[in-house]
Amino acid sequence: MLHKGKHLLAVGLTSLAATAAQAKTELTMYYPVSVGGPLTQVVDGMIDQFEQQNPDIDVNAIYAGNYNDARMKALAALKSGQPAQLSVMFSIDVHELKDLDAIVPFDEVVQTAEERQWLDSFYPALMENGKVEGTTWGIPFQRSTIVMYYNKDAFRDAGLNPEQPPQNWDELAEMGQKLVKTDADGQVQRWGAMIPSTGYPYWMFGALAKQNGEVLMNSAGNETYFNKPAVVEALQYWSDLGSQYRVMPQGTIEWGTLRQNFLEQKTAIMWHSTGNLTAVKKNADFDFGVAMLPARKQFGSPTGGGNFYLFKKSTDEERRAALKLVRFMTSPEQAASWSIATGYMGVSPASYDTEALQEYVQTFPPAAVARDQLEYATAELATHQAGRVRKLLDDAIQSVLNGQAEPQAALDAAQQQAKRILSRY
Secondary structure, three states: OHHHHHHHHHHHHHHHHHHHHHOOEEEEEEEOOOOOOOHHHHHHHHHHHHHHHOOOEEEEEEEOOOHHHHHHHHHHHHHOOOOOOEEEEEHHHHHHHHHOOOEEOHHHHOOOHHHHHHHOOOOHHHHOOOEEOOEEOOEEEEEEEEEEEEEHHHHHHOOOOOOOOOOEHHHHHHHHHHHOEEOOOOOEEEEOOEOOOOOOHHHHHHHHHHHOOOOOEOOOOOOEOOOOHHHHHHHHHHHHHHHOOOOOOOOOOOHHHHHHHHHOOOEOEEEEEHHHHHHHHHHOOOOEEEEOOOEOOOOOEEEEEEEEEEEOOOOHHHHHHHHHHHHHHOOHHHHHHHHHHHOOOOOOHHHHOOHHHHHHHHHOHHHHHHHHHHHHEEOOOOOOOHHHHHHHHHHHHHHHHOOOOOHHHHHHHHHHHHHHHHOOO
C-alpha cells in the first residue's frame, strides 16, 4: 500500500512539474536590427535579464533587417496563423497597423494605477507618433532625433572655431564652403557637409521644414502639407547646398555609407541619426562634436525610430506578459544602459536621472544633444497609406536634388497625389 502511495505522489509531482513547465508564457517579438550598431547582443542581453527575473516567460526575439522588413515579417506571421505577440516597428507605422486592425492600444492592456502612470512617463515629443486621438498605440523604445556630427579637426584646419558649429542655415552654407578641401587638380577631398537623401529622405526633409516653421502632416494622418511656401523654400535650400553653394555633392547622398564617409573624413559635417553616436565615438580617430541641427526660423528635427506594438491576435495572458516585457525594456535603468550602448536616446526623463546616464552625459556631453533637441522636435511623417505617401515625397525630393525638377513643381505633384490617396480617410 505504502509503495502505491509513493508512486501516486511521484506521479502527482511529475504532472505538477509538467503543468508548471506548460504554464510558461511564450512570447515572439520581431525586432529590426539594421538601423545602427551591433544591436542584437544588446537586445539579447536585456532579454536574458528579463527572463531571469521572470522565469515563467520565454521570449523568442526574431531579428529582421530594417523597419520595413520587421513590419513585413510580423504581418506575414499574423496572416499565416503563427502570430508574434509584440514587435518593435517604425513609430510611423501606427496608422497603417491600426487600419489593418493588427494592434491593440496599451490603454486596454494596462490595469493598475501604476501601469497607467507608466504610460505617461515618456517624453511627450516621443509620444506624438505613438498616440492617435489620445489613445496610446505605441511605446517609444529605439528612438532618435537627427543630429549634426562635425569634425573639430576639420574646423581647425579651415580656420573655424571647433567649439562653434553652424547655428543657422546661413552659417551652414558659409562654414560649409570653408570646410570644402580640394587637391591641386581641384578634386574635392573633403566636402563641407552631407545630408543623406536615400533611405529616409522624407525624414531629413521633415527637419528642414520644421526649421523653417512648418510640419509635413496633421496628427490624424489624413492631410499633408508638402507644397506650403515654407516647405518649398526648405527643399530649395537643400538643393542649393549642392548646386549653388557647392557645400555637398550634387545628386543623392547614400544613407548607408554616410557614416563611413564621415569617419573617413570625406565630409566635415553629417546629419544623421543619434543612433550612430556610439559607433562614431568608438571609430572616429579625430576630434568630433555633436550639435543640434541648425535653425532658420527655429531649431527643429523630427523624432525617429521604433516603438513597441502589441498584436491583437494574442491571449490576455500573452498581452500581460508582453506588457511586462515592454515595461522592463523601457524602465529607466534599462533605457539608460540601452542609450549608452547604442546612442539612441533614453525615452523618459527618469532615464536621464539614473546615475549611469548622468555620469555618461557628464563624461560625454554629446549624449545629451538628441534629448535637448526634443524641446524643438516634431512628429515624424506618419499618415494612412504611409508607404505610398512617403514614396511620393521621397521621389519629389530626389528629383529636385538630381536636377530633374524644380521644388515647387515636384512638391505640388506630390501634394496632389497624397491628397488623392488620403481623401478617403
